[in-house]
Amino acid sequence: MKIATRIQQVTPSMTLVISAKAKAMTKAGLDVCSFSAGEPDFDTPKHICEAAKTALDQGKTRYGPAAGEPALREAIAHKLQADNQLGYDRDNILVTNGGKHSLYNLMMAMIEPGDEVIIPAPYWVSYPEMVKLAGGTPVIVPTTAENSYKITADQLRQAITPNTRLFILNSPSNPTGMVYGPEEIRALAAVVVEADIWVVSDEIYEKILYNGAQHLSIGAVGPEIFARTITSNGFAKAYAMTGWRLGYLAAPTELIEAAITLQSHSTSNVCTFAQYGAIAALTGPTDSLETMCSAFAKRRLAIIDMVNSIDGLSCVEPQGAFYLLVDISRVGMDSVAFCQQLLAEKYVATVPGVAFGAEGTIRISYATDMDTIERGMERLNGFVRSR
Numbered sequence: 001m002k003i004a005t006r007i008q009q010v011t012p013s014m015t016l017v018i019s020a021k022a023k024a025m026t027k028a029g030l031d032v033c034s035f036s037a038g039e040p041d042f043d044t045p046k047h048i049c050e051a052a053k054t055a056l057d058q059g060k061t062r063y064g065p066a067a068g069e070p071a072l073r074e075a076i077a078h079k080l081q082a083d084n085q086l087g088y089d090r091d092n093i094l095v096t097n098g099g100k101h102s103l104y105n106l107m108m109a110m111i112e113p114g115d116e117v118i119i120p121a122p123y124w125v126s127y128p129e130m131v132k133l134a135g136g137t138p139v140i141v142p143t144t145a146e147n148s149y150k151i152t153a154d155q156l157r158q159a160i161t162p163n164t165r166l167f168i169l170n171s172p173s174n175p176t177g178m179v180y181g182p183e184e185i186r187a188l189a190a191v192v193v194e195a196d197i198w199v200v201s202d203e204i205y206e207k208i209l210y211n212g213a214q215h216l217s218i219g220a221v222g223p224e225i226f227a228r229t230i231t232s233n234g235f236a237k238a239y240a241m242t243g244w245r246l247g248y249l250a251a252p253t254e255l256i257e258a259a260i261t262l263q264s265h266s267t268s269n270v271c272t273f274a275q276y277g278a279i280a281a282l283t284g285p286t287d288s289l290e291t292m293c294s295a296f297a298k299r300r301l302a303i304i305d306m307v308n309s310i311d312g313l314s315c316v317e318p319q320g321a322f323y324l325l326v327d328i329s330r331v332g333m334d335s336v337a338f339c340q341q342l343l344a345e346k347y348v349a350t351v352p353g354v355a356f357g358a359e360g361t362i363r364i365s366y367a368t369d370m371d372t373i374e375r376g377m378e379r380l381n382g383f384v385r386s387r
Contacts, residue, residue, distance in 0.1 A: 177318020
């Protein structure tokens, strides 16, 4: 059977591949320490689950509007206005099957062959693949540990060509955990306005911040940048709702209507009763979020110290999310070989940096318990020392 060329040019998600392999090894009875998946190890808060159960009891099991339940779209718009100072209304919102789906819808509705999309590296694994599926050209701009893995305004300006259509901004970042400060956001916004291009701000980790780091939505800088901003977000990370598959896209109505048309012919509406859980997440108590962030903060400090104590490894301190990008370049192995052998020999699952456009690194997720972190880092130390 001949497979479509568009699929042949796309690489399977390495994070999902490694996560699946680690789960299979665990199922086979092996003691695997997995740091591969970006998934909080907390249960979804009870009030969210109860809201979904109530919706089931009330018969919220039928098809709904492709754009999402009106009450959820209203709640998302209110959240963006109150939390992010973004002037979106309900008609500017599309509820999607996870944050990833919101970005896929955006690329398919906006990007055409010949369009260039600027992506700072290290990047989330799916950004370039989505651009390629839409027929666009990913333009990768490397960043360095010395600049905390952040693209500068000058780098962005130099990467822009007459074919540039979109710039992808992810803060807090996956895989680095870096957070762009307000002044850095304002400088990038000025370049976007100056060049009259679009920016999509992926803010899925906005609630997970450390040491006083501030999250500023780029669209809140001013009316000119807001008019060129698309915002992507979701419920997976902040509310431990990864399996619920709930995300959203906020954008000008023309783009939202185009994305609704696309979604109406692909997935239709997001699971109806799950959307009532999302409403509860936005309108209910935040103590569960605070508990998770407190736990992540403690794990972050511990794992940074453990990694930096291993001879041959180093890392830049993350300011948000729950990832550590570890420099393995002094070990003398490429990132794929390093991760494969680490998993085979020490039963420790990590993700090769090459998947994020950052060869010479590995990504460690510390969204797991402290016991796993301590055992896993001890094994990592033993692995590096044996090289």
